[in-house]
């Protein structure tokens with residue numbers, strides 16, 4: 432069976448975990464957490480990086496930092512993971528779902544333009560498959576109205592928009608190190624904070640609403656409860672695993688891109704004639720090879736493809752029920768039709784892509800896909 436995803440060790444993960452234990456401190460903000468923070472800040476230039484237990488938690492921190500409250504509107508794509516919007520729902524916001532672009536699942540800037548109004552308190556973008564949204568246009572819409580942008584960069588580590596790292600283009604960027612992402616730690620995440628004015632409060636929110644981080648740096652002589660907050664910081668064991676991966680990021684990304692390009696070279700001439708589409712990388716974006724997806728013509732065609740692959744011991748998956756059509760959103764009375772994201776919900780399929788996937792396995796998967804369409 433070729434699984435859809437497989438977590439991997441790259442080298443020193445287990446060594447670093449043992450080292451973390453040997454330091455005598457495996458709770459949050461230990462040696463390896465510090466190493467990860469410095470890495471992210473120096474390599475990607477995030478003004479401040481704070482590890483979290485997940486991208487979900489990073490998004491929840493973002494919603495608290497922005498003081499999102501009852502009645503505020505937040506614009507977000509409908510074609511995304513639930514956490515993108517749950518974080519804001521938890522603060523009482525009303526989510527205004529935006530459709531995807533026609534040609535790719537990213538949020539359509541025209542939709543944002545149509546939906547913004549005086550109640551809009553944030554715009555959340557998702558760089559789907561690690562491929563940048565049209566940030567020039569989105570920034571323009573947001574900046575002229577002074578609305579903060581939150582980047583759900585869960586899939587977007589080490590990917591860029593006109594040379595700038597994703598996660599650094601909005602006010603806040605949320606990353607995931609879940610085992611299905613490029614760089615993994617089991618469960619894990621990070622909040623990139625791109626405005627110094629938010630640094631201190633972000634640390635406090637992450638440390639249960641206390642100024643414990645400042646205390647550990649010796650800036651205050653005792654720590655106490657100063658704000659709302661929760662426990663958003665991961666164990667140093669998680670950070671140790673993550674740091675071993677970060678040390679090898681070039682290698683990991685190179686392997687993923689090789690796999691991605693191998694799929695593409697199989698498909699580029701053979702699938703177009705069947706009307707099947709693949710990701711295109713806009714001139715302003717890079718490809719971090721987070722995902723290789725196909726867009727079929729119909730739901731039936733996709734269902735057939737997934738079961739054909741399953742029959743041949745290959746696990747391909749679809750994802751994202753459009754959130755505006757979810758049971759939860761229906762309860763809030765959202766009845767709009769969003770054509771593009773509904774099509775991606777019906778027709779998008781993801782092929783296996785993980786570090787240890789071999790060239791031979793890529794060929795097997797690609798040949799079975801082509802075989803299915805030729806039948």
Ligand SMILES: *Cc1c(COP(=O)(O)O)cnc(C)c1O
Nearest residue numbers: 485486487512514585607609620
């Ligand atoms: C994976 C993912 C998340 C959630 O990440 P966790 O670290 O599992 O909380 C959120 N948004 C998007 C777009 C994702 O792909």
